[in-house]
Amino acid sequence: MALTSKGNISDENSQQFVDFSNLKFLSHGTSGVVYAIDEHRVLKEYYDVEQGAEERRALDRLGSHPNIIGYLGDAGPSSIILERGTPLLSLSEAADLWIQNREVWIKDSAEGLLYIHKNNIVHGDVGCENMVVVGNKLKMIDFEGCGINGRESTAAYKWYNWPGSSVDAQSDMFAYGCAVYQMLTGKPTFSELVDVVDRDKAARLLWAEQRYPDVRGMRLGSVMLGCWSGKFQSMGEVIVALDSISV
Secondary structure: OOOOOOOOOOOOOOOOOOOOOOOEEEEOOOEEEEEEEOEEEEEEOOOHHHHHHHHHHHHHOOOOOEEEEOEEEEEOEEEEEEEOOOOOOOOOOHHHHHHHHHHHHHHHHHHHHHHHHHHOOEEOOHHHHEEEEEEEEEEEOOOOEEEOOOOOOOOOOOOOOOOOOOOOOHHHHHHHHHHHHHHHHHOHHHHHHHOOOOOOHHHHHHHHOOOOOOOOOOOOHHHHHHHHHHOOOOOHHHHHHHOOOOO
């Protein structure tokens, strides 16, 4: 079957033929498994059909955007077809490439998150692990736990959350600040807690006490602190701050 435009998610014509015998396993997560179809496309198969339906709804609403993963159609009730990208974190070992592009990626992810929020969607799981690079663009992925039109997100930030907050646009921005930190330093916030038994609780306590990671002297330190402290009220304000530092 020829590749079809996605159209409405309930449109049966959006379903595509996929040769399941030739799929190549790429990764798995809490919601499903991702397989390579070819060098340009992947198939995401969900453990739970409803989670897949929520991601379809989000991607259908978002449509085409340079910083949102492309939704190419369906392969069945529990699977969708997406454009294929390179996981951002897999590029961290290519030091020259990482250093050369990280500030562009930081701006790309901000633009993507701004667009998500403008469409009344809370991503709910913002982080470097949910970003891929397609060509020269960073794109946001994984919307299965998102919240649409004010509905509560089923995703949850463990130690990247705005203190005392539910999962909302503010916590997305808080987590964005953590993603910026990881893109600049190559390690997650409070990475020194990795061997602590209850690291989630320890990190949440540090955030609650406003004991932020040390960003003194870092080029985007004020942006990260603005995300963590609640200074920024929207991703639009974050982008203005980034532009003022010429990212």
